[in-house]
Amino acid sequence: MSGFNKVVDSFEAALEGVEDGMTLVSGGFGLCGIPQDLINEIARRGTKNLTVVSNNCGVDEWGLGVLLVNKQVAKAISSYVGENKEFERQYLEGELELTLTPQGTLAEKLRAGGAGIPAFYTATGYGTVVAEGKDVRAFNGKKYILEESITGDFALVHAKIADHYGNCIYNATAQNFNPCAAMAGKITVVEAEEIVAPGELDPSQIHTPGIYVQRVVQSKAEKRIEFRTITEV
Amino acid sequence: MSGFNKVVDSFEAALEGVEDGMTLVSGGFGLCGIPQDLINEIARRGTKNLTVVSNNCGVDEWGLGVLLVNKQVAKAISSYVGENKEFERQYLEGELELTLTPQGTLAEKLRAGGAGIPAFYTATGYGTVVAEGKDVRAFNGKKYILEESITGDFALVHAKIADHYGNCIYNATAQNFNPCAAMAGKITVVEAEEIVAPGELDPSQIHTPGIYVQRVVQSKAEKRIEFRTITEV
Amino acid sequence: MPLTREQMAERVARELQDGYYVNLGIGIPTLVANYIPDDIEVMLHSENGLLGMGPFPTEDQVDPDMVNAGKQTVTATTGASIFSSADAFAMIRGGHVDFTVLGAFEVDTQGNIASWMIPGKLVKGMGGAMDLVAGADNIIVIMTHADKHGNSKLLGECTLPLTGAGCISKVLTDLAYMEIADGAFILKETAPGVSIEDVQEKTAGKLIVPNDVVEMVFD
């Protein structure tokens, strides 16, 4: 196959090159759309001292929580880290560094990182602790703070469908941070529920073009639900 | 119908409120994906002293060229204004102001305008005339310039399909600046080749969510080709 | 009588207009969805990437890939759209969401809001709250007028770390509806049976009482 065939046949191959001390960007929102198989492989490898950039940090034994339990995470950059007792414990005992970042700013930092924009102004966080140490500037009479972009050594992404070239489509709200993460990885690894041949996807309907993706692997993990809320019929 | 039914039945209604001196943002690249019917309606209204923000300014009698011939444009913000003799004449005679903006910066300025980001840093234009008067700042040893975002009083957009709620899908490379323009309009008007009921479009496959769109109208103009290049068989 | 949570939601829902895109925060704000008047339509924006949030699914409809910003399983309404987190917040930050309803710990006369962090308690994060308060033009804060110890939550200056500065101009509590302008709370409406003096007593920040304060009416 061509140099554009990015499909690898194991999670091990998908994450070759992940090393201690690296920054990993992960897609997902809560437990929705998380790259669980890739997270499990990081756990298996036992890579230490990681910085993880992800909106949330999973729950105690699922999502990025798996890496927390394993004490592989040195620093988290997230907007919300509730629902996770092990995170609490490690944070309170000073084992874990945490940089809280507003959710929209985090998403934009990743998109900007992927788009080669080193920094942007946003009103979010002006006048709060988030603004500490950051430039403040007024545009049209309103105050904004300067936020720098984020990139990662690896980005871990979960897609519904990927083709061999790495073109991705996400399902429903499992999209969330995945396209932003995909842009921000020096090496972006996609686990996909379905892998198809190039040409199967409509070029205009691709969420993440393959240019952002270096490796594709077949996913297998179950999908868990964080809060199952039901309308009784 | 509900307050989300944005379909109007005439180009006149679609552009109600356009006034002399306003800023109009237009989608399209060359003659591809341009909102020709809406441009024609602006021409019919004879609105004067307009600032037009668009990658190109059409050709002599098509695209935004129609407004140039009509002397309705006071200022153009564009990346490339070739293929247009009337533009040349007006510019050389001082009838028309022109702010040349690099293509990627222009697209990002519109996206940022729609996204509430007042300014961003980019390497594009550093060390060139584009950087004059703009802040320069280094990030990780590389120099960037600060570019401010653009919004318009109206944005004119051409879509392949729009639903009543203003959700849009673009065809092939007629997408180009259209999603960026759609985000940047205080009032965004979409001319669509096909208008469908809500629910007809897959929610995950919408290019421009209806929240950015205020009015939808059925388009009818022909599509012209700027450079017809053919592979002989 | 102070308003119930349901009455607070009902009162806020009266601010809705046909065609509004609305973001409802977690907690009491969520209840507003139950009081949308029959003669109007609104679309609910969920900042994880869904415009057109529908009710919770039936057992058959449950999809782990379909959740709201509270990570609850939901459905999409007809005409919904789904997009990335960056795009979801572009809508908020760009001022495209018409109406936002949020809870808070404290609000002050400068329009500051504190809603995400209580020092000494575990910090879980601001989630999207800072983006919502900074990005939306039309925000209403919905909260109790005083905390459970009777301390006013309407202050001259917030004591807790801020979620946003100078961004709040409308507050509905269980006692009153107020607007914030010129460094003061301006009393607009009182809850049924709640006196202006009751409101004054529980408002620590400067309160202006115009002549035209009205009493809310509920069916």
Add this chain to the structure above:
Amino acid sequence: MPLTREQMAERVARELQDGYYVNLGIGIPTLVANYIPDDIEVMLHSENGLLGMGPFPTEDQVDPDMVNAGKQTVTATTGASIFSSADAFAMIRGGHVDFTVLGAFEVDTQGNIASWMIPGKLVKGMGGAMDLVAGADNIIVIMTHADKHGNSKLLGECTLPLTGAGCISKVLTDLAYMEIADGAFILKETAPGVSIEDVQEKTAGKLIVPNDVVEMVFD
């Protein structure tokens, strides 16, 4: 003999690697697509929003909605993707395009490039050229070594308004292939039959001639 346009394109094409995403500027750079080695695959990026640009369409395939950055009708290859202009330039600015080929009026020993504007002549605009030179890591400039009056286009300092500053490190002309480093052009290869002296004579900027200059070979 100076290289023909076709030989220049052929020489540049030797820089391509299997799996490269490539952006080819208008003019001679476009010809590079004709010399992609058979044993590799590259995908062409067109900055109007197409990754996977194919050949011109047949009469039957012509679609006004399907054009390239030169506004010519084109086709999409199998596995292509199509996106907005903002997304197209995110790819460029973010350094995701592996290889970029551009024409120029002048290049200098500081890696500056002038390619968009000749004062006194009508300004048509920079299009995407400034974004391409600022965003791409791996750029090769392809141009004649001297203008039609015999003036060198490889200078100590560009005289025309810049397209980008300090961003060019590889230049192929009809006479030579050079790299730019440490404030000089470093001669790497000469065109067949072109002497080092020929190159020196037509290079106004500082030229370093290492011991290992080779002559290009064409079939």
